[in-house]
Structures are given as structure tokens and as C-alpha cells.
Amino acid sequence: xxEALAQARLAEAAGEVPIGAVxxxxxxxxxxxxxxxxxxxxxxxxxEMVAIRAxxxxxGEERLTxxxxxxxxxxxxxxxxxxxxxRIRRLYFAASDPKGGGVEHGPRVFSHPTCHHVPEVxxxxxxxxAAALLRAFFAGRR
Amino acid sequence: xxEALAQARLAEAAGEVPIGAVxxxxxxxxxxxxxxxxxxxxxxxxxEMVAIRAxxxxxGEERLTxxxxxxxxxxxxxxxxxxxxxRIRRLYFAASDPKGGGVEHGPRVFSHPTCHHVPEVxxxxxxxxAAALLRAFFAGRR
Numbered sequence: 001x002x003e004a005l006a007q008a009r010l011a012e013a014a015g016e017v018p019i020g021a022v023x024x025x026x027x028x029x030x031x032x033x034x035x036x037x038x039x040x041x042x043x044x045x046x047x048e049m050v051a052i053r054a055x056x057x058x059x060g061e062e063r064l065t066x067x068x069x070x071x072x073x074x075x076x077x078x079x080x081x082x083x084x085x086x087r088i089r090r091l092y093f094a095a096s097d098p099k100g101g102g103v104e105h106g107p108r109v110f111s112h113p114t115c116h117h118v119p120e121v122x123x124x125x126x127x128x129x130a131a132a133l134l135r136a137f138f139a140g141r142r
Numbered sequence: 143x144x145e146a147l148a149q150a151r152l153a154e155a156a157g158e159v160p161i162g163a164v165x166x167x168x169x170x171x172x173x174x175x176x177x178x179x180x181x182x183x184x185x186x187x188x189x190e191m192v193a194i195r196a197x198x199x200x201x202g203e204e205r206l207t208x209x210x211x212x213x214x215x216x217x218x219x220x221x222x223x224x225x226x227x228x229r230i231r232r233l234y235f236a237a238s239d240p241k242g243g244g245v246e247h248g249p250r251v252f253s254h255p256t257c258h259h260v261p262e263v264x265x266x267x268x269x270x271x272a273a274a275l276l277r278a279f280f281a282g283r284r
Contacts, residue, residue: 078223106256
């Protein structure tokens with residue numbers, strides 16, 4: 001999660017919403033990314049999506065079996081769906097997202113029979129640091 | 143939808159699940175794509191995602207305001223989330239997907255307050271053609 005928080009800070013420095021994500025397999029980082037939606041003009045370029053796509057590319061595999069994802073904010077519906085498609089083993093997230101989250105809020109993507117793979121989910125890891133980053137970012141934009 | 147069905151057939155010819163998607167603005171096709179998950183080793187490369195990313199790249203805009211999406215199968219949670227993030231105006235889909243759909247089934251992504259943009263949704267357009275393509279594909283793999 002330390003690297004995910006570092007990626008969130010890098011994203012912020014690039015003018016993006018400060019969210020970062022890291023894919024880990026066997027204790028080693030496979031990919032790490034921050035939000036890139038503005039940089040790339042890509043509405044799908046959330047940190048989780050960029051990290052998952054980079055990990056699949058790096059491993060040459062469509063499914064990230066045995067990989068864990070660390071992300072600084074509760075994933076939205078899109079990212080939760082991608083996590084399921086990628087067969088991520090464990091999801092660790094920092095801050096909860098009652099307004100846009102899709103794991104513990106709203107669509108709760110992993111809790112339907114239409115979800116073909118459900119990762120283990122661990123929330124609240126270093127939540128205060130991740131939440132402080134986001135609060136400061138949005139306060140600065142007002 | 144004719145072009146989306148053509149993209150689905152092209153995807154099938156490339157060894158992919160036959161699903162196709164097209165982004166249209168002002169009556170003109172902005173992007174068209176089929177499933178590419180195997181070809182690209184990318185678990186996120188559903189037809190809708192590839193078409194949305196290509197449209198955003200082509201238009202140089204993160205938000206596809208005023209754009210409509212045609213897709214041959216009901217979008218999953220991931221793609222529904224991307225459709226919301228991209229601010230797609232109208233979603234037209236062909237076949238319904240009770241097993242993996244995220245619009246009219248399972249997480250019903252557009253029906254939660256956490257969904258910040260809800261497109262108009264029109265299902266069942268040329269449903270039988272799209273469903274026949276998928277049935278033939280999965281029958282052939284058994």
C-alpha cells in the first residue's frame with residue numbers, strides 16, 4: 001500500500017485525482033499505476049484499470065491468477081468488474097467510497113451471482129492517509 | 143447495430159467471443175471494435191471498452207458527451223461503469239445477458255445513486271441475430 005500511496009501522489013502531481021494501485025504476485029510488484037484519465041483522455045484509465053492492464057501485458061496472461069491488488073480507494077463498479085475478470089486473488093483497499101464505490105456501496109459488484117470470480121476483500125488499510133490525500137486534493141480545487 | 147454485428151463476426155474470426163461495439167456521434171461512427179481479451183492479453187478489452195477508449199482517443203476528449211454506444215450484448219458491470227464514466231448518451235444493446243449482464247441483471251450499475259451518469263438504455267435491438275452468433279460460438283467450443 002506504500003507504493004500505491006506513492007502512485008497516488010505522483011498522479012496528483014500530474015493533475016490527476018490522487019489514486020494509486022499496485023498489482024503484486026509472490027511478494028513482488030508486477031505493475032504500479034496512478035489515475036491517468038486526463039493525461040490519456042481515457043475515461044477508463046482509473047489506477048486499478050491501468051495497473052491490471054499493465055500486469056496482464058507484463059505477464060502475458062489474460063488472467064492474473066494468484067495476483068493481489070492494492071488500491072488507495074474503494075474500486076468503482078467498472079474497476080470491480082475488471083478485478084473479477086482478471087481473477088485477482090485479494091483486493092486490499094484504503095479509503096472507503098460511499099459516493100462512487102462499487103464494492104461495499106451501490107452496485108456491490110462482487111455480491112451477485114453474475115460475478116464469476118470474487119476476490120477476498122480487505123478494506124480500511126491505511127485509510128486515513130489515502131482519505132487525507134483525496135480531501136486535500138478536492139479542497140484545493142474548490 | 144449492423145456494424146456492431148460485423149465487429150462481432152470479425153472478433154469471432156480472430157478467436158474471440160463474438161461481441162462487437164460501435165460509438166456513434168451525430169450519425170457518424172467514431173469507433174468500432176470487437177472483443178480483444180485474448181488477442182491483447184487484456185482482461186478489460188471487452189468490445190465496449192475498446193470502442194470507448196478508441197472514441198475518446200479519436201475525439202481527444204475524456205467524456206464522450208453526445209455519443210451513443212451500440213453493442214451486441216448487454217454490458218457487464220465493468221462496461222456499464224465505463225459507459226457511465228464516459229457519459230455515453232444512449233446505450234443500445236442487442237442480446238440480454240442474464241448470466242453476466244450488469245445493466246438489467248446482477249449489479250444493475252445504472253440504478254444506484256453511486257452512478258454519476260445514467261444513459262438512456264434500449265435493449266433487444268436485433269437480439270436474435272446477436273444471440274444466434276453467441277450460441278453458435280459456444281456450441282462450437284463444446
